[in-house]
Amino acid sequence: MSAAVDTRPAAPAPAARVPSPLARRSWKAPITFGVLGLAALVLFGLLPSGGKETTFAIGASGTWFHLTDFTIPSKAGAIVLSLICLALAGYAAWRVRDGHKPGRWVGAVFGVAWVLAFLTWAVAGKSVSIVSLLQSSLVLAVPLAFGAMGGLLGERAGVVNIAIEGQLLTGAFGAALVASVTHSVYAGLIAAPVAGLLIGSLLALFTVKYRVNQIIVGVVLNVLAVGLTSFLYASVLKPNEATLNSPPRLQAVSIPVLANIPVVGPVLFRQTILVYLLYVAVVVLTISLFRTRWGLRVRAVGEHPLAADTVGINVQATRWRNVLLGSMVAGLGGAFFTLGSVGKFAQEMTAGKGYIALAAMILGRWTPIGSLGAALLFGFANALQLVLSVLDVPVPNQLMLMLPYLVTIVAVAGLVGRVRGPAAAGEPYVKE
Incomplete structure (x- = not known):
């Protein structure tokens, strides 16, 4: 008796893993690193500098122990740091050629090396305090981070929030007015998100309820906020400036023990309450968006509102809530301008920071931690511009004023690569 023959088709062999196709590779980062590295080598390493040595001060008073300043030869230091940048560019190109991403650490190390090369050349013959520079960077990143998180709350639910600029501006106005009348900085901190909520209500009304183009509504609301x-x-x-535009300013609060850690303590734990609120907001939003049922529903609405609707999620209500919450978060960031920085309100004092916050959100890939990191990058560029202007470095003043915006363009256009926001962002939802 012959044995039975199995006539079923054989299972296909598992496909071999091959590198990503060339079309999917992004050469933006290696090219950007290479161009910036060559520029650093030529401009900072080969051109003459203003002195033979550069001093970096890293110590701060009140810490457990004092770190001594360190001095490096200006020209040799700039050349070595520029060569490190070029080596990182070569490594990034090698990784991309093999179908892999360079890794975020490459961009971080490249940025630090490039900035140090620039400082070594620009501050030659002088001294710059690294601790003060980092403190200023964190402070100046506050409105950008709050604005970016306000924007990502809306976009995660499918509503593009171009009105961040208007929310920052109205938040600054509300904080100054209420704090001046009540003589309480905390009342101003409460008024700022309420003022941002007014712009957010209009944004949600026209984009969610009446389904008007979200980009157009955001731009119009920015113009409305500036005019109003x-x-x-x-x-x-x-x-009535003495009574209505003279708010008290936020004072720095040192956290015991943590504030005494060398370098890190003065930078992170000798700040105003607004900075500490930023820490809390980043942690709470990260956990809420990616570790809770609420966050899962929000992300489902932003990615596929029809599918979310079919499982019982109220798409319109979710978008309303997120736009309003995001507007309040952005409005709180506006309090920085009047309560944490200038000490009074001035016309158009946000100076386009809302659009930079939007870029920080994109560079941060629609995550709270990423948005904070991008905001710190742009805040550092702004702080660097202020510090170098005081030190009278051999850089044209006009170029220094452009520095924060140039960094924004380079970061978003040259380093972002292929990113994808929520699929339904900008698309109105019509319940079938």
Whole structure:
């Protein structure tokens, strides 16, 4: 008796893993690193500098022990750091050629080396405090980080928030007015998100309920905020500046023990309450968006609202709540301008920071931690511009004023690569 023959088709062999196709490789990062590395070598290493040595101060008073300043030869130091940048560019190109991503650490190390090469050349013959520079960077990143997190809350639910600039501006106005009247900085901190909520309500009304183009509504609301705050400033605040536009300023609060850690302590734990609120916001939003049922529903609405609707999620209500919450978060960031920085309201004082916050959100890949990191990058560029202007470095003043915006362009256009935001962002939802 012959044995039975198995006539079923054989299972296909598992496909061999091959590198990503060339079309999917992004050469933006290696090219950007290479161009910037060559520029650093030529401009900072080969061109003459203003002195033979550069001093970096890293110590701060009140820490457990004092770190001594260190001095390096200006030209040799700039050349070595530039060569490190070029080596990282070569490594990034090698990784991309093999179908892999360079890794985030490559961009971080490259950025540090490039900035140090620039400082070594620009501050030659002088001294710069690294601790003060990092402190200023964190402070200046506060409105950008709050604005970016306000934007990502909306976009995670499918609503593009271009009105961050207007929310920052109205938040600054509300904080200054209420804090001046009540003589309480905490009342101003409460008024800032409420003022941002007013812009957010209009944004949600027109984009969610009436399904108007989200980009157009955001731009119009920015113009409305500029016009309204400028009118109220000229007609109300300026004539009564002593009573309506003289808010108390936030004072730095040192956290015991943590503030005494060398370098890290003065930078992170000798800040105002607004900075500590930023820490809390990043942690809470990260956990809420990626570790809770609420966050899962929000992300489902932002990715596929029809599928979310079919499983019982109220898409419109979710978008309303997220836009309003994001507007309040952005409005809180506006309090920085009046309570944490200038000490009074001025026309258009946000100076485009809302658009930089939008870029920070994109560079941070729509995550709270990533947005904070991008905001710190842009805050560092702004702080560097201020410090170098005081030190009278051999860089044209006009170029220094452009520095934060140039960094924004280079970071978003040259380093972002292939990123994808929430699939349904910008698309109105019509319940079938």
